Amino acid sequence: NAGVTQTPKFRVLKTGQSMTLLCAQDMNHEYMYWYRQDPGMGLRLIHYSVGEGTTAKGEVPDGYNVSRLKKQNFLLGLESAAPSQTSVYFCASSADRTDTQYFGPGTRLTVL
Amino acid sequence: RKEVEQDPGPFNVPEGATVAFNCTYSNSASQSFFWYRQDCRKEPKLLMSVYSSGNEDGRFTAQLNRASQYISLLIRDSKLSDSATYLCVVNDPRAGAGSYQLTFGKGTKLSVIP
Numbered sequence: 001n002a003g004v005t006q007t008p009k010f011r012v013l014k015t016g017q018s019m020t021l022l023c024a025q026d027m028n029h030e031y032m033y034w035y036r037q038d039p040g041m042g043l044r045l046i047h048y049s050v051g052e053g054t055t056a057k058g059e060v061p062d063g064y065n066v067s068r069l070k071k072q073n074f075l076l077g078l079e080s081a082a083p084s085q086t087s088v089y090f091c092a093s094s095a096d097r098t099d100t101q102y103f104g105p106g107t108r109l110t111v112l
Numbered sequence: 113r114k115e116v117e118q119d120p121g122p123f124n125v126p127e128g129a130t131v132a133f134n135c136t137y138s139n140s141a142s143q144s145f146f147w148y149r150q151d152c153r154k155e156p157k158l159l160m161s162v163y164s165s166g167n168e169d170g171r172f173t174a175q176l177n178r179a180s181q182y183i184s185l186l187i188r189d190s191k192l193s194d195s196a197t198y199l200c201v202v203n204d205p206r207a208g209a210g211s212y213q214l215t216f217g218k219g220t221k222l223s224v225i226p
Contacts, residue, residue: 040218041218042199042216042217042218042219043156043199043216090155090156098143098144098203098214100146100158100161101156101158101214102158103155103156103157104155105154105155106153106154106155
């Protein structure tokens with residue numbers, strides 16, 4: 001039982017490049033989330049999904065897109081990376097909207 | 113508006129000491145409360161939920177004070193392995209059905225010193 005996994009673990013991009021972060025969970029959770037964590041800012045929600053085929057904006061959605069084509073996967077896309085998107089990105093999932101959230105190990109992204 | 117506030121610390125305590133953290137929340141209608149632990153460069157993990165009557169898990173005790181809108185975490189007999197950042201998490205009942213619910217505090221850093 002792997003829980004929540006994220007791919008890749010590290011990535012360096014140049015300004016303007018695009019990339020997709022993959023999150024996968026094997027707990028059959030309905031809810032999935034993408035956060036970013038910056039020093040002194042805490043965890044901020046980017047986008048979330050309440051089920052397969054659904055997505056919604058969180059606190060800081062600008063510059064990101066998401067898709068949830070399969071229940072177990074939640075993709076985060078950066079179409080044109082900017083240095084302000086340098087951060088650690090965490091994916092999480094939960095069975096219910098107020099339930100414990102289980103986090104993946106994170107992706108460290110640097111945009112030069 | 114800061115919905116969940118915590119003292120960032122750091123709290124530097126010797127092994128064996130008792131340490132307590134508080135967290136305040138702004139929405140009196142919040143109903144679910146948690147403490148998460150985050151080790152350096154790792155993901156947050158649930159430490160314990162916080163129940164209205166207070167609850168204990170080994171050396172850890174969580175309390176909820178609804179009247180004053182704060183949550184506390186008490187760690188007894190601190191171990192070196194307790195060194196981490198502790199995140200206070202509160203649900204947002206303003207969100208409707210199917211909406212995101214949890215708000216994370218920025219965390220309190222604890223360092224347990226030999």
